Amino acid sequence: MAVTQNARLSAVYFFYFASLGAFMPFWGPYLSEEGFSGAQIGELMAIVLATKIIAPNVWGWLADRAGAHMPIARWGALGGAVAFTGVLLYTGYWWLAVVMAAYSFFWNAILPQFEATTMRSLGRDAHRYALVRLWGSVGFIVAVAVLGWAFDRIAVAWLPWIVLAVLIAVVAASQFVREPARNLDEDNNAPPLMTVLRRPEVIALFVACFFMQASHGPYYAFFTLYLEQAGYSRSVAGQLWALGVAAEVVLFLLMPRLILRFGAWLLVSAALVLTTLRWGLLAAVPDSLPMLLFIQILHAASYGVYHAAAISLIHYFFPGRLQGRGQALYSSLAFGLGGASGSLVAGYLWDGISPASVYVFAAFLAAAGVIASVYGEWRFRTPVRTL
Numbered sequence: 001m002a003v004t005q006n007a008r009l010s011a012v013y014f015f016y017f018a019s020l021g022a023f024m025p026f027w028g029p030y031l032s033e034e035g036f037s038g039a040q041i042g043e044l045m046a047i048v049l050a051t052k053i054i055a056p057n058v059w060g061w062l063a064d065r066a067g068a069h070m071p072i073a074r075w076g077a078l079g080g081a082v083a084f085t086g087v088l089l090y091t092g093y094w095w096l097a098v099v100m101a102a103y104s105f106f107w108n109a110i111l112p113q114f115e116a117t118t119m120r121s122l123g124r125d126a127h128r129y130a131l132v133r134l135w136g137s138v139g140f141i142v143a144v145a146v147l148g149w150a151f152d153r154i155a156v157a158w159l160p161w162i163v164l165a166v167l168i169a170v171v172a173a174s175q176f177v178r179e180p181a182r183n184l185d186e187d188n189n190a191p192p193l194m195t196v197l198r199r200p201e202v203i204a205l206f207v208a209c210f211f212m213q214a215s216h217g218p219y220y221a222f223f224t225l226y227l228e229q230a231g232y233s234r235s236v237a238g239q240l241w242a243l244g245v246a247a248e249v250v251l252f253l254l255m256p257r258l259i260l261r262f263g264a265w266l267l268v269s270a271a272l273v274l275t276t277l278r279w280g281l282l283a284a285v286p287d288s289l290p291m292l293l294f295i296q297i298l299h300a301a302s303y304g305v306y307h308a309a310a311i312s313l314i315h316y317f318f319p320g321r322l323q324g325r326g327q328a329l330y331s332s333l334a335f336g337l338g339g340a341s342g343s344l345v346a347g348y349l350w351d352g353i354s355p356a357s358v359y360v361f362a363a364f365l366a367a368a369g370v371i372a373s374v375y376g377e378w379r380f381r382t383p384v385r386t387l
Contacts, residue, residue, distance in 0.1 A: 006132060009118050011173045013136035016110060019166040021143030022159070024220045025241045026151060029234065030159045032225060034091050042347015045221040047097055048104045049343055052336025055108035060328030069113040069120075069324055070179045076109025077174050081167040087160040108336075110170070112327035119315050119323060120180040130308045134252035137304075141242045141249070148238010156234075193322060197329075202317050204376025205268075209310055209334035211369030212272060215279060215362040216302070217342020218349075226355050230286040240292060244299030251304030264309040264316075265377035271306035272373055274298050276366040283359035302366075310334075 031041045063072045083106055086099035118132060147162065196202055227237040251258075258267060278298040285291045310330065318326025342365065346358045 005121055005178060008173070008177045009114075009121060009132050010135035012114060012170065012177060013133055014139035015166060015169040015173050016114070016139070017136035018139035018143040019163060019170060021140035021241070021245075022147055022163045022166050025144050025224050025238065026147060026156060026159050026234075028221055028225050029151075029228070030156050031096075033156055036093065038222075038225075038350035039347045040093060041225075042221055042343050042345075042350065044093075044096060044100060045217075046340040046344035046347070047100050049217065049336055049339035051101055051104035052108050052339065053332045054336075055105045056112045056328035056331040056336065057325070059109035060112060060325040063113050063116070063324040064321060068179050069117045070174070070177055073110045073113040073117065073177075074171070074174045076106045076113075077167070077171045079106030080104075080110070081164065081171055082106075084160070084164055084167055088164070108331065110174075112331045113324060114174075114177075115311065115327045116323040117177065117180060119311075121178075129311060130252040130255035133308070134249050137245045137249045137252060140245045144238050144245070145242040146238075148235050148241065151238075152233055152235040191319075191322075193325060196317055196322065196326075199317070201376045201380040204372050204379060205310070205313055205317070206329070206333045208268060208272065208369045208373035208376060209330060210338040211365050211372060212275065212302070212306055213334040213338030214342035215275060215365035215369070217339045217344075218346035218358040218362045219279075220339070221343040221346055222350060222355070222358055226282075226286060226358070227292075229355055240296050243293065244296035244303075247297045247300035248304035251300040252308060255305070255308040258305070259309060259312055264312040265373070265380060267305050267309035268313070269370060269373040269377060271301045271309065272366055272370040275302035275306070276363050276370060278302055279359045279362035279366055283356045283363065286356070 027045065028041050031044060036044070059072050059076060063069045066072070080103050083099060083103040086102070087096065089095075118129060122129060122132070143166065147159075151159075223241070224234070224237045227240065228234070232240075275298070278295055278301075281291060281295050314326045314330045315323070318329075342362065345361060349357045349361055
């Protein structure tokens, strides 16, 4: 595969995750300064994540019918950027709820179809996925580090304008990615979707992914606010976000060898164990900076190891023409249903019990994911080494 295609894929990942680096860590503080309560922040974040339950499957179905992934991703990027402009017009609760739902519906067209495009483009080099995907982590680091520093000096009210600028960059970058050629033999020999979905190990995988992302809902919605309550500045919060994703980048560099050595199932299970530890420590010792550094380094496992290994399994179980819908289901059940559930419950715990209870809840969710993943590995028995 041509190097230029790798560079184009990497550019889209860079700007896509830079938009998340601008949005996720600072959306909670932005809403807080606009006067929203913890429960309302959790609800608005849940709306963003809940649209992932349906939207990726709608776009995945359209992509499979069209026989192409990139046109769907491009239209999603454009629609998401246009919808997000609504944030600039008004900040009432119900208006923002509608705007976030519209924005997220379009935005959720991008990543599942782009992941399918990447895997098809890599072909026999699919085990090198993490080396392309790591540029998304770099984009996230750049955004969160720069904005963490900036929002100690300028008002967080500038956030919508900054996010919109990065969304426009995603639209531009997506125009240069070529649609890879389809393997007709692989498409024609793919099993029926329902046959795949009835496999116990596939069900266990999706359950484990659901619990993993549900445990991250409190992190994405409240981590910056949690740090601020513990006495840290937004600049430090931004640097801690960046540290977590920097650790993720290191693991992405190692993932091709780790998957070939240990298999994807074992890595998913190990990532969930370390994620359980991560949230338990965050609940217990938020006032210890050395411990926070260790907690953020564990992001290498809770996202870097987990995501690359999970993508490997999705790629294995959903071959050929099922790739688009397989990636869409992964996005909708894990990031959508899981992330929305975690954020929503976390908002009520934040207001009703305590900020620390949010991360105790997250630790229990991750522990449930360990059980599902170990069961899936036991049912499958054969390690998957085909990233």
